């Protein structure tokens with residue numbers, strides 16, 4: 699298969715620059731079919747940037763949903779429930795979340811109002827977590843599914859005692875924290891993409907999309923190398939993207955780039971079964987942003 703040839707070549711390239719420590723597990727694994735895996739997580743759901751425009755809110759979410767279904771890619775969408783509370787549109791907006799669950803796709807809590815932990819009073823942050831689960835938990839439980847995942851807004855997980863206190867709070871509410879290992883900062887392209895489309899400038903939009911797809915490749919390469927350096931193997935990656943119009947129109951192309959690197963797509967639950975995510979000594983806050991630096995500290999201690 700083409701994708702496997704791509705994988706092998708890239709593995710050799712990364713081996714050439716890797717430490718002796720990482721050689722053994724990769725070589726051992728080469729007897730079997732090489733297989734990379736990634737879980738996609740999509741934040742700021744159901745549709746950031748749609749504002750009060752119900753039609754655009756519905757269109758963005760439906761297009762994203764359809765891409766995941768067409769591509770047979772599992773996904774966990776992290777919702778800011780504040781987006782559901784637009785006067786006169788609440789039922790229609792909640793229906794969008796219901797449709798997502800009915801399609802077999804998962805949900806997580808991203809706080810009600812996308813509150814940044816760093817600098818916030820802890821009790822206010824906790825309130826925002828609780829307020830952020832009201833609709834999602836009810837809709838999931840109607841399908842006999844738990845609300846299990848939490849993602850920090852801005853990946854701001856803080857550090858030290860504050861980070862530990864929040865982790866304790868989240869554990870008590872039965873949340874598991876979703877880390878990020880691959881981030882190509884899709885959001886940094888999204889508003890320009892939208893602007894070019896509105897202006898009818900398809901050439902600029904195409905050029906920007908090409909940059910996005912190069913960023914996808916580079917971000918995966920970085921995380922693969924980091925994982926090999928630290929662990930001696932490639933852990934199941936967790937990709938962060940966002941619920942915006944650019945992804946609603948183009949995410950299938952990014953998925954193709956990822957497939958061409960030899961990836962198969964797994965659920966967040968599956969990815970998180972890798973023991974690297976439970977490495978003893980991971981500093982508090984490591985499952986927000988900066989997973990690899992937390993891992994590095996844990997392995998060095």
Ligand SMILES: [Zn+2]
Pocket residue numbers: 741742808812850851852
């Ligand atoms: Zn976010």
